[in-house]
Amino acid sequence: xxxxxRYQSSGPILPDLPRxxxxxxxxxxxxxxxMPIDARFPxxxxxxxxxxxxxxxxxxxxxxxxxPQMFDDSINQSLYKVKQLESRLxxxxxxxRALLEEVIRLQTELFNAIRQxxxxxxxxxxxxxxxxNNIRIQNDVILQLTARxxxxxxxxxxxxxxxxxxxxxxRGLEQQIAAIQKEYVLRRDTQSTSVDGIRKQLGETNMxxxxxxKTQFNIVEELRSIRNRLEAESSNFNSLTxxxxxxxxxxxxxxxxxVSIVLWMIDQQCDSVTISSHHIIEINxxxxxxxx
Numbered sequence: 389x390x391x392x393x394r395y396q397s398s399g400p401i402l403p404d405l406p407r408x409x410x411x412x413x414x415x416x417x418x419x420x421x422x423m424p425i426d427a428r429f430p431x432x433x434x435x436x437x438x439x440x441x442x443x444x445x446x447x448x449x450x451x452x453x454x455x456p457q458m459f460d461d462s463i464n465q466s467l468y469k470v471k472q473l474e475s476r477l478x479x480x481x482x483x484x485r486a487l488l489e490e491v492i493r494l495q496t497e498l499f500n501a502i503r504q505x506x507x508x509x510x511x512x513x514x515x516x517x518x519x520x521n522n523i524r525i526q527n528d529v530i531l532q533l534t535a536r537x538x539x540x541x542x543x544x545x546x547x548x549x550x551x552x553x554x555x556x557x558x559r560g561l562e563q564q565i566a567a568i569q570k571e572y573v574l575r576r577d578t579q580s581t582s583v584d585g586i587r588k589q590l591g592e593t594n595m596x597x598x599x600x601x602k603t604q605f606n607i608v609e610e611l612r613s614i615r616n617r618l619e620a621e622s623s624n625f626n627s628l629t630x631x632x633x634x635x636x637x638x639x640x641x642x643x644x645x646x647v648s649i650v651l652w653m654i655d656q657q658c659d660s661v662t663i664s665s666h667h668i669i670e671i672n673x674x675x676x677x678x679x680x
Contacts, residue, residue: 555615564640593653611632
């Protein structure tokens with residue numbers, strides 16, 4: 389403004405330029421516009437910034453002679469402003485080139501980071517698939533183990549129920565043997581009070597009864613030991629139960645046969661008061677043979 393007032397007749401004056409370089413509003417490239425940079429496609433190299441790349445500014449010699457002083461001052465001022473503008477342009481070009489190099493460097497780092505993140509994501513995806521496969525295999529193994537445990541529990545429950553039923557059958561056999569013993573005692577008492585002639589035979593029958601009681605006691609003890617073994621050895625339960633059933637069936641058959649023989653002998657003794665010793669010996673031998 390001072391120059392315009394001072395040199396109003398010297399022509400138009402250039403406007404004042406800012407002394408600091410203005411920031412360029414360059415558009416930021418998107419991720420799709422960024423191109424990967426590697427060894428096959430090196431980034432373009434910028435030409436070096438030096439004094440030769442700058443255009444040479446023609447320097448007009450100052451006119452001498454009878455030129456007016458005001459015109460010379462305006463020319464010198466214009467040249468000074470042009471030089472300032474050129475220096476500012478040079479600084480702007482330098483800053484723009486530095487910004488471009490920084491953008492290229494950041495672009496390279498960005499693509500390297502993207503490549504690394506993609507490799508990391510691929511490794512994580514593979515590790516996740518491996519972990520999922522391991523979890524699936526472990527779930528299958530757990531399901532198989534659960535099914536096996538369920539089958540073992542069912543087998544154990546079946547064996548426990550069968551052992552309980554076997555114990556109940558053994559108790560029933562014990563009760564039957566006790567009832568048979570009571571029946572023998574009652575029959576002995578009734579025969580001793582009603583028949584005097586068969587006292588000798590009753591003595592022999594008492595001896596036989598004692599032997600039978602001993603055998604029955606042994607059988608009861610054996611059944612109890614079998615029951616204890618059944619409770620202690622659940623693994624050999626099937627074989628032991630079969631053996632006990634066979635023995636109890638044989639004992640029942642022997643006992644029934646013995647009872648029928650004794651009843652038949654008592655009936656015969658009631659009919660005929662005396663019986664020969666030969667028949668008694670044969671009956672004793674038959675009872676011993678059936679017992680053993």
